[in-house]
Amino acid sequence: MPALLHLDSSADLHNSVSRGLTALFADTWRSLGDEHTVIVRDLHRSPLPHLPDAGLHYAARLRTGAERPDPEAEALQAALIEEVTNADVVVIGAPMYNWSMPSTLKAWIDYIHVLGSTVPFDTPEAPLKGKPAVIVSSRGNTYAPGTPGDGTDSVIPPLQQTLGTSLGMSVSVVTAELTLTERIPPLAPLAGQAAESLAAAQDMVRELATKLGS
Ligand SMILES: Cc1cc2nc3c(=O)[nH]c(=O)nc-3n(C[C@H](O)[C@H](O)[C@H](O)COP(=O)(O)O)c2cc1C
Structure with a gap:
């Protein structure tokens, strides 16, 4: 039973680009067959409490x-660690909020990134190693090479560091840029580029869901 864990963190329940893309991923996953299951965790609608105790960053024996x-x-x-461990693939909606990820998503990372448990520390155990994680990041502006935003994205690098480098997950990144061309007048001339970015993100999401679910 190939299982997808579908995480969203956008606070926009009407027009969210990341929610649209993660839903497309989940729909493509389901279309692969009845045995393809999806577990949804909406970190905005059902937010986790902020990590209440630094001891939770360590396996019990290391406290x-x-x-x-x-x-x-x-x-x-x-429960959160079991949920991600049991999934075959994880898709994560990660909109850019003030150059970083929503605090709801950061709280989830703080719970599941645990030294000596999910992160190899005193033993080589790495239960999430190799598990595919697809990060879907939407952002109002552009952060492409050569633009003023280049190098200021603090959404994707920390997710790649925690999920990829530290937990050993196999991370893919999909971005949809310039989502605010209709709302922010100076971005209006970039509407064509925004449409291209969204179309490319949709293609990539369909392709990744099909590849990872097959
Ligand atoms: C609280 C907040 C902060 C934001 N900060 C940024 C930012 O730093 N850079 C940016 O390009 N867009 C920023 N935006 C715009 C969002 O990244 C953009 O609307 C994106 O599409 C949000 O994802 P969503 O469509 O999935 O909700 C911000 C939006 C909100 C609500």
């Missing part, structure tokens, strides 16, 4: 004597 997190928070962390 100091003073670090005794609330058992309820430990149980939530265990």
